Amino acid sequence: MNVAAQLRTTAVPDHGQGRLEVRNVSKSFVVNGAPVEALRDVSLDVAGGEFVVLLGPSGCGKSTLLRLIAGLEPEFRGSISQDGNAIAGTSLDRGIVFQEPRLFPWATVSQNIALGLKNAPLSDRAKREAVAAHITLVGLDGFAQAYPHQLSGGMAQRAAIARGLVNRPRLLLLDEPFGALDALTRARLQVELQRIWAHERITMVLVTHDVDEAVLLGDRVIVLAPRPGRVSRIFAISAPRPRSRTDDDLVRIRNDVLRALGDGEEDGSGGTPISGPA
Amino acid sequence: MSSSAALGSLGRGLVLPIGLLLTWEVASHSGLVNRQFLPPLEHVGATAWQELASGELLEALAASLRRDLLGFVFGSGAGVLIGLLLGLSTIADRVVMTWFNGLKQIALLAWIPLISLWFGFDEMAKVVFIGLAAAIPVILNLVEGIHATSRKLVEVGEVFRFNRVQFILYVYLPAAMPSLLTGLHLALIYAWLATIGAEYFMAAGPGIGGIIIAGRERFDMDLVMLGILVVGSVGFLVDRGASWLERRLIPWRAASALA
Numbered sequence: 001m002n003v004a005a006q007l008r009t010t011a012v013p014d015h016g017q018g019r020l021e022v023r024n025v026s027k028s029f030v031v032n033g034a035p036v037e038a039l040r041d042v043s044l045d046v047a048g049g050e051f052v053v054l055l056g057p058s059g060c061g062k063s064t065l066l067r068l069i070a071g072l073e074p075e076f077r078g079s080i081s082q083d084g085n086a087i088a089g090t091s092l093d094r095g096i097v098f099q100e101p102r103l104f105p106w107a108t109v110s111q112n113i114a115l116g117l118k119n120a121p122l123s124d125r126a127k128r129e130a131v132a133a134h135i136t137l138v139g140l141d142g143f144a145q146a147y148p149h150q151l152s153g154g155m156a157q158r159a160a161i162a163r164g165l166v167n168r169p170r171l172l173l174l175d176e177p178f179g180a181l182d183a184l185t186r187a188r189l190q191v192e193l194q195r196i197w198a199h200e201r202i203t204m205v206l207v208t209h210d211v212d213e214a215v216l217l218g219d220r221v222i223v224l225a226p227r228p229g230r231v232s233r234i235f236a237i238s239a240p241r242p243r244s245r246t247d248d249d250l251v252r253i254r255n256d257v258l259r260a261l262g263d264g265e266e267d268g269s270g271g272t273p274i275s276g277p278a
Numbered sequence: 279m280s281s282s283a284a285l286g287s288l289g290r291g292l293v294l295p296i297g298l299l300l301t302w303e304v305a306s307h308s309g310l311v312n313r314q315f316l317p318p319l320e321h322v323g324a325t326a327w328q329e330l331a332s333g334e335l336l337e338a339l340a341a342s343l344r345r346d347l348l349g350f351v352f353g354s355g356a357g358v359l360i361g362l363l364l365g366l367s368t369i370a371d372r373v374v375m376t377w378f379n380g381l382k383q384i385a386l387l388a389w390i391p392l393i394s395l396w397f398g399f400d401e402m403a404k405v406v407f408i409g410l411a412a413a414i415p416v417i418l419n420l421v422e423g424i425h426a427t428s429r430k431l432v433e434v435g436e437v438f439r440f441n442r443v444q445f446i447l448y449v450y451l452p453a454a455m456p457s458l459l460t461g462l463h464l465a466l467i468y469a470w471l472a473t474i475g476a477e478y479f480m481a482a483g484p485g486i487g488g489i490i491i492a493g494r495e496r497f498d499m500d501l502v503m504l505g506i507l508v509v510g511s512v513g514f515l516v517d518r519g520a521s522w523l524e525r526r527l528i529p530w531r532a533a534s535a536l537a
Binding site for chain 2: 102107115116
């Protein structure tokens with residue numbers, strides 16, 4: 001596959017393994033003058049190359065935890081480190097894809113992706129090649145010169161994934177990246193994301209409230225409980241990949257997860273969000 | 279829009295001015311108003327022809343446009359720098375903005391005595407006054423545009439470790455561009471109004487304002503009317519040209535898919 005070859009030539013030297021350690025992290029916000037505890041004493045370890053899903057209802061602090069890992073929220077208690085280095089602010093070693101594509105509306109798809117490389121230690125030629133390779137990786141060939149308003153929601157999110165990956169981070173954080181998409185597009189992008197993860201072999205941490213998405217994608221699903229946000233259970237999912245959402249194993253685990261969420265009696269078919277779309 | 283629809287809308291746009299000109303002509307010829315105060319159109323036309331032939335009208339127009347443009351360029355350039363500073367620096371914003379909001383309440387023409395005391399009555403003073411008129415809308419709109427930059431896009435810049443200059447070039451300036459263009463558009467209009475004001479109140483040297491003053495002093499209503507028509511036409515063309523440029527310069531304006 002020549003995309004793979006291209007990506008390999010543009011690879012930045014060894015980044016480390018993408019291991020993540022979250023130790024006793026607590027975080028409060030002040031809302032209307034009163035402190036609200038968003039996370040209480042959360043600890044978790046993510047191995048290099050692992051796909052971990054943070055699952056929980058609205059208000060369980062899963063997005064807050066992801067923003068702390070990204071380095072977007074400077075103040076919290078506890079410690080977070082990537083490959084042994086405490087995180088301080090954002091880093092090109094950690095990519096992030098938000099729920100909204102957040103593309104710059106004044107820049108084309110390729111310009112948007114190229115902006116991610118502004119501070120990368122690469123030659124101009126290497127940057128151009130990396131942009132082209134990542135456009136191909138997410139299946140947006142032919143749309144490099146399109147502006148964001150000319151893209152569908154799914155295409156815009158593909159562009160955002162390419163932008164999150166273009167720095168070749170060892171860790172990619174995904175904050176409900178498919179939450180705003182229609183069911184068909186969401187299902188297709190979940191499969192795409194599995195393929196990209198297998199291809200890139202990097203660590204991914206995905207936040208979602210969709211149980212099906214969680215068990216389809218995760219090596220482990222970490223269930224968070226709300227108010228204050230804390231880890232309530234962890235499910236290891238050893239089903240072989242590539243997975244299909246109709247695998248018996250997955251259906252069984254999905255039901256276990258739902259039971260753990262205190263939602264066991266519901267026999268939903270298809271997408272089973274715990275709460276409405278965030 | 280099809281060409282016939284375009285013609286139709288142009289036709290509707292012309293109804294009012296043509297109606298006014300007709301009323302003017304009828305009123306002037308019927309003796310309903312004194313011809314000395316409202317000369318018939320053909321007299322104004324004849325004066326226009328004379329002034330054109332002697333080269334005086336074009337010379338005056340060139341002089342006015344030159345100082346208009348000069349004032350606009352210096353004023354909006356300073357406006358962009360000041361606007362960036364106020365928009366991006368919280369401290370500068372807090373210290374200056376209240377003061378500035380008070381300052382802009384001063385009617386533009388009220389600056390003329392001060393400026394003429396500081397800079398005299400010649401070219402320099404006029405250009406400073408025009409520049410001031412152009413700078414104010416640029417500053418106000420640019421600051422507003424920068425403050426309205428989506429927090430979510432700023433975070434994307436943080437994720438990519440943008441430095442100060444990169445934030446300005448790749449996030450704040452493009453985000454504020456529609457606002458900035460609105461400000462520049464207003465600056466063009468204000469600068470032209472200020473040009474006429476400056477020429478009228480700081481009368482020295484050639485200019486369209488000078489033509490109007492000369493007409494008034496000689497009680498030559500044709501000349502006054504001619505001057506007013508030229509001022510109006512230039513203002514109209516400047517406004518239209520700016521709108522056209524604004525549409526061409528922002529290809530992403532249709533974008534609301536921001537998040």
